[in-house]
Amino acid sequence: MLQPEKMPELLGEFLARQQPTWRDVRVSSYEVMTGGYSRLLAKAVVTHSGGTVALVLRGDPPADKILIHTDRELEWDLVRVLNRHGIRTPQAHFFDGTGEHLGTKALVMDFSEATSFLPYAASGGSLDGLQGRLAEALASYHAIPIAELPAQMQRPASWDEYVSGRIDEWRRTADAHVEDLPILRYMAGWLDAHRPEPVPLTLMHGDFQSANLMLTHDGHFEILDWELASIGDPREDMGYFKAVAQAAPPDLLDDAGCELFCARYRELTGLNEIQVNPVTVAYFLVLGVIGTVRRLLEGGAAYARGTNHLLGSVFNMNSVQFGHSMWLPTADALGPVLDQLAAAARQSA
Template identity: 30%
Template sequence: MDLERLAVPLGEVLEERFGPGVRVRGLSRGGGGASRVTCGFEAVAADGAVAPLILRLGTPGASASIPLVREAALMRAGARAGVPGPEVLAADGADGPLGVEFVVMERIVGETIPRRILRDPALADVLPRLAARCGEILAAVQRVPAGDVPGLDGGDQLDAWQGILAALPEPYPALEFALRWLGRNRPPARPPVVVHGDFRNGNLIVGPDGVRAVLDWELAHLGDPLEDLGWLCVRAWRFGSEAPVGGFGGYDDLVSGYERAGGGPVDRDALRWWEMFGTARWGILCAVQAERHRSGAERSVELAALGRRVAENERDLLRMLPGA
C-alpha cells in the first residue's frame, strides 16, 4: 500500500480538528495486525503543535471484520459506556477521501505486547489487578446499547463458526469433533449483548496505572454475555503463563470484577464452555487466516504462521474435553 499518496488527503481530513495548514509527518506502517494496516504518524498544526496519532486502514480479504466506520462508532459508544480507549478523530469508508476505509485516533502510550506486559518489572505492581479490571471493562462493554451501533451481526455463534470451518478447503477433524461436543453440551442461552469479540491480552494498552485502552473492535457482534469472558481465558492468550486469565490473573478475580461492575451472575460451567468455544474459534480463525495467504488473497508471513497455530488449539481442546 502506497502510504505517501495518503498524506495530503489525510491532512485535509484532519483540518477540521487541527485547522487549515495541518501537515502529516512520519506516516509509516507498524507491525502486527492481520486484518488491518496500522500506521503511526504526527499531525503538525500551523502553529507548530504536534499530535501523535494512529491511522488504521482496511485490507483486502478481511471479510470477517466489520467496517472500520462501524468499529469507530463502537469505540465512541464504548467510551460513553466507560470502556477506556483512544479518542476517534475521523473515520470513513472506501468511497471517502482516502480511497480506502480508515479510522484516525489518538495515540495512547503504553504496552501492548503481551509477553512484555507479563514480564516488565514496571508493570509488576499492576498485574494482580488486571483480571478484575478486565471484568469491570467487559461489564462496561455490555452496557453499550446495540441501537447506538446498528448493523452488528447476531445469530448463533456455534452455528456460524461451524459454517466457517465447513467452508475451508482442508479438513480439521479435531476442531469438527470439538464443535460437535460443544453443540451437545451448550449452556442455556441468555439475552444477547454487545460483544467485543477479541478482548484479550494483546488488544489492551497497559501502563503502570492499569488498562489504558481497549483496541481492535473489528470482530464485535451481538452475543452471549459470557463470550468475551471465555475468550479472555483461552490458553493462547496466556503467553506461557499459568494464570488462566490473560496470563495475569485468576477466574475468581475476573468474575468478581465483572459481577461487581454490574455484569450478571457468572455460571462457572458456562464460562468453561465459552472458554472451550473460544479455543475452537481461535483454531478456526488461524485456519482462515492461513487460507488468505495460501489462496493468494493476501500474501503474508504472519498469516502463514498462524496456520501452524491450528494444531496448538486442537491439542488444547482435546485436553479440555471431560475425561481427557
Template identity: 25%
Template sequence: MADEKSVQTELGKMLDPAKCEGKTALARLVGRGLGADVELGEVLQLSGGASSATWQVEVEKGCGIERLIFQRTASAEHTSLPRWVQAEVATRAGALGVPVAPVVAVARPEDGLGDAVVTRMMPGEALAPRWLRQPDYAAAREKLTMQCAEALARLHSAPVTHWNDLPLVGGSGAGLLERSFEVYRRIGVDVPAFDLAFAFLKPRMPQTPATCLVHGDFRSGNLLITPEGLAAVIDWELTHLSVPGEDLGWLCAQAWRFGKWEKPVGGFGTREALLEAYRAAGGTITDEELHVWEVYGNLKWGMSCLQLADDHVSGRVPSVERAVIGRRVSEVAADLSYLIAFGDL
C-alpha cells in the same frame, strides 16, 4: 469476497499518507476532525495487524507536538466492519466507561485515503509478550483482571437497542456454532478434537438471541497496557451482537496467554478472579457458561488456524505466515481435549 489481486489493486490506488499528496489529504482530514487547519510533522508507519496499516502522525500545535494514529484497511480481506462503524462503537463504548482511544476523524471516500480513521495516540504497550514479562508491568498485571472485567461489564451493560442504528451482525451462540461447523465441513479436514468440541458444544450453546454487544476480539494483544494498568481497548473490527460469555471465554483461550499457561485469563489472571470482578461490576455469568464459551473460544482459534492453513494449501492465498499459523491446529486439538476432559487448561 473479492480476490486478492483485485483488492490489492484497489488498495494500491489509495494515497500514501507519508508522501506529499497523501500527507496533504491527511492534514485536511485531521483538520476537519479538530476543527482547525493543521500542519503535519512526521508521518511514520508503524507495525500493524493482519488487516490494518497504521501510521503515527505528528500534529504541530502551538509550541508543542500532538501525536495521533492514522489507521486504515490494508489487507487482501476487507475488515468485517467499516471504520466508521468501528469508530462509532468505540465512541459509544467510551461513553459507557470503557477505556478507548478517542476518535478524531473518519475518512470519507472523497478523501482518497481509503477506509480509515484518526484517533488520539494513547500511552501503553500493545505487544503482550512484553507487558506479560517485563518487571515494569508487574503492578499492572496485578490490576489487569479487575480492569478487564470492569471494562467488559460496562460494555455489556448496554442493551441491544443501544446499537440498533448500526449495521451489526449477531445471533445466538447456537447460530455461531452452526456457521463455524459449516466452514469446518467445507474445508473438509477431519480433526478428531474439533469433532469432539463441536459435539460437546452443540447441546450447550445458548439458543436465545443476543443480549449485548461484544468486542469480539478482547484479548491480550488488543489492550494497551501502561505500568499503571489498562489504558485502552483497541481493534474493534470484530465487534458484533452476542452474549457476555463470548468475550470472557475468548479472553481465557490458551492462544492469548503467550506462554503464561498457568494464568488462564490472558496470561495474567485466574478465572475465579475474573468472574468475581465481573459480577462485582454488575455483569452476570455462571461458571458453567464461562467454561462453555472458553471451549468455544479455543475452537474458534483452532478454526482460524485451519482456515489460514486452507488459504495456503488451496493456493487461494499462498503465504508462509498462514502456513505456519495453520500448523498450530495440533496445539489447539490438544488444548480442546484437555479442557473438555478436565474442565481446566
C-alpha cells in the same frame, strides 16, 4: 496509507478539510506501526494553529493482503458509541469511508499514551489486582444497551438461537474446509451437550486478548481493535482471553486469578455464580475460538488458491494445530463439572 511516502501531504489535506478550525496543518512525522494483525497502522504527529496532536490511522490493506475481511464503517460507528459511553478506548475523530483521501478506508483516532500490556508483563510488571481490572474492562462495554449499538450489527433473537448458531459454526467450518477435520464435528457435539446457563446477550469485543490491551498510568485497561465486535454471550470474551493466554502469557485467568476475576465480574453485572465461574469461562474458551479458527482456515485456503499472498496465513495454521491440543483435554475435564452445574441450576429454578 498504501503509499506511506505520500501520506504526510494526503493526511494534512484530509485533516484541513475535516477540521476547518485547524489552520496551518502540517504532518511533522508519519511512521508505519508494527503490530497491526489485519489492518494497516500508522502514527502521525500533526501540528496546527492550536497545538500538536498524535494520531493513529487504521485502514484496510490491499485486497490481496487482507487476512480477514471486516467492515471499517461498522468499526467507526461502534467506536463512536464506545466513546460516548466513556469506554477506555482511543477517541475516534475522523473517517475516510471511501478511501478517496487516504488511499484506503481508514479511521483516524488518538494515539494512546498507555503502556502495551504484553511488554509490560514480559518485563516483570506487577500483575497484582489486574484480574479485577480485567473484569471492570469487560463489564464496562458489556453494559452498553444493545439498542444503542450500530444498527448494522446483527441482533440474535435469543440466547438459544445465538449459541446454537455458534455451535453450528463448528460444523459449517468443518464442511467448508478443503480437508476433513473430524475434531470440529466432535467438539460441536460436545458443546451442544453441555450448554451452560444462559445470560443476557451483550456487545462482544470478539478479539479480547492481552495484545489488544494497554495499561493506563492509573492501572486500568484500555481496549484496542474492535473490528471483530458483535453481539453475543459476554462469556465468550472471557474464554477467548484465556485461550489466547495459553500461547501468549500471562494468563490473568489462571486457577486463582479466574476466581478473583469472576467474583468481581459478578459484583459488577449481577450475574450469579452458576452463570459466571471458572468452568463456564473454560466452556467459552472452546466455543469462542471458532470464529478465529474459521478465519484462519479460510486464510490458509485462500493462500493455497493464490488469492491471498500473506505468508502469515500459512504460519497461522499452527494456531489451529495448537487448538487441537487444547480442545479434547478441556472437554474431558469440563464435561462432568458442567453436568453438575446444570443439575444445580435445575434445582434452583
